[in-house]
Amino acid sequence: MSPEHNSIRHDRDSVARTALALLDEVGLADLSMRRIAARLDVQPSALYWHFASKQDLLADLSDRITTAIGSSETDVLATARAIRDSLFAHRDGAELVLSTYALRRGSFLAQTALIAALRRSDVDDAEDRAAALLHFVLGHATLVQQRMHADSYGALPADGPVDVTAGLDRVFDLGVTALSGVERSPAAPR
Template structure:
């Protein structure tokens, strides 16, 4: 006989799994506690047995999204690409992780991985922060554009396509922030 279906679905892990699946279906704007409860066939108040607030649940989802980032002997560009790919793996994943990061919720797994990749640089923490900000911003911009394109809502006129040269622009930004790109040789300006 199989285990009671409800007992498997309603623990903390089950609620988070249902919420992550629902995020992919409806997006962050429509991911409500009521909708998650409906998916689990429980009252919304039942979710608060496992999570004190929706923000706590979103922090757990952000941690799940970034959990697969490599940390062992990976270079900073590989880690930054892994963070970006993890954000792109879920609908509105970049926006969700950005919002929880901005509120200082969840773990700092992504930043720690970047710091470790930057090795013994004296400003590794600051560089890791700058790179993470770039990755989150770049990924959010691209993900929103891709979402708009999928719904035919993007203006396709003469405007700049933010998805053109995606990897080139991304790699350049990460390398520059990591200190791997030198400034173009130009004569110093005299201060007037």
């Protein structure tokens, strides 16, 4: 593609928004720099003006997925639910955030929100508990997304439950409550 062919200039934000839209369409496994570039009608090398590597782009997407969490939630369980729900808002959102977190490149917003919620609950070891909670939330959300994908492809056993996520809210709440050391708020049923 020649510069004359593509007169639209893309910035970091437009590249990331396009990548996030593609993530929702094709999933993490099929999200490539080549595919993003094709959607933007540019050469793949043009993306590297905005992101030094695909991992940098994925870290940015991870932050975008979790940015809505903030620390506005009133308690630990509500914060954990907000994180989980933000992961569910995007196809393979949990897997993407988990992978960037594993490489220490993303998910800082989620961990910061958990630390703040734990501190509001007067938990002494808020940083350690926040890390444990984030591990649990990421693992739980990844499990649920994997089950939903398998169900959508008919890959689950036919004799299993109709709703592949049945009972998982209860398990999620139990795990968050146990790990946080904070009693569940009576005003927070799900």
